[in-house]
Amino acid sequence: MRRETEAGGPHAGGAGGSRAGGPGAEGLGAREALAPDERWPAVLVAGAPELSARLLAEVFGPLLALAPAERALLVGTLDAWLECGGSVGRAAVRLRCHRNTVFNRLRRLERLTSRSLSHPCELVETVLALEALRWSAGRG
Numbered sequence: 001m002r003r004e005t006e007a008g009g010p011h012a013g014g015a016g017g018s019r020a021g022g023p024g025a026e027g028l029g030a031r032e033a034l035a036p037d038e039r040w041p042a043v044l045v046a047g048a049p050e051l052s053a054r055l056l057a058e059v060f061g062p063l064l065a066l067a068p069a070e071r072a073l074l075v076g077t078l079d080a081w082l083e084c085g086g087s088v089g090r091a092a093v094r095l096r097c098h099r100n101t102v103f104n105r106l107r108r109l110e111r112l113t114s115r116s117l118s119h120p121c122e123l124v125e126t127v128l129a130l131e132a133l134r135w136s137a138g139r140g
Helices: 040-047 049-064 068-083 088-095 099-113 120-139
Strands: none
Touching (some): 040 120, 049 068, 068 099, 068 120, 088 099
């Protein structure tokens, strides 16, 4: 998953696709332009802010109640795991921790969200909630 932002980092985008004029971009303003062919979940979240807020509260509600540092640790682990194509081993290397630490954090996230990362529909909800969290943080 790639996002074009002003700064670099794991979501810095690449070439290709339509830019600021694409679907969903109008809801983002100058903050960031999404290429729908690269970031469909983000485009969907930005295009339906009311539903995104409901999804965020429903899926990540207990996660949002955690202390900010603890929440950031779990969200960062989820993000790394997703960026690594669901590979716990590669996520562990990226996070510079043991693979069992990644497993434990993901299991904790599953317990908090009541969503299994191994069930496709629940994974989609989790990914969309993650995008809603990013989008709401960018607006706030």
